[in-house]
Amino acid sequence: MVGPDYQRPSAPVASQWMATNIPAVTRESANVRTWWAVFNDPVLNSLIETAHRNNPSLQAIGVYVIEAQARRGIVIGQLFPQQLDGLGGDTRNEISTKTDNLAPTCNRC
Secondary structure, three states, rough: OOOOOOOOOOOOOOOOOOOOOOOOOOOOOOHHHHHHHHHHHHHHHHHHHHHHHOOOOOHHHHHHHHHHHHHHHHHHHHOOOOOOOOOOOOOOOOOOOOOOOOOOOOOOO
């Protein structure tokens, strides 16, 4: 708490932010796409160029994610039994030892 006799001091405010007669000061928006170029550092320039060349787009990253999910699905799918035909049936063939398999079967004979 401030004392009972406190009075807010006046704060002078400039009518403009900066003197606009300086050539380096402009009101137009600056091109900040190459902000690092003001350092005149060839190593930094090279690193930035390498990063831009090797940086894939978000769309490409999305495709990589979808591909990884598909590959995971394939690997997980191989853990389960596979059905080779669409029927899924089981057959068993045996030759009977109870009858003569070579003789014709005829109910009228």
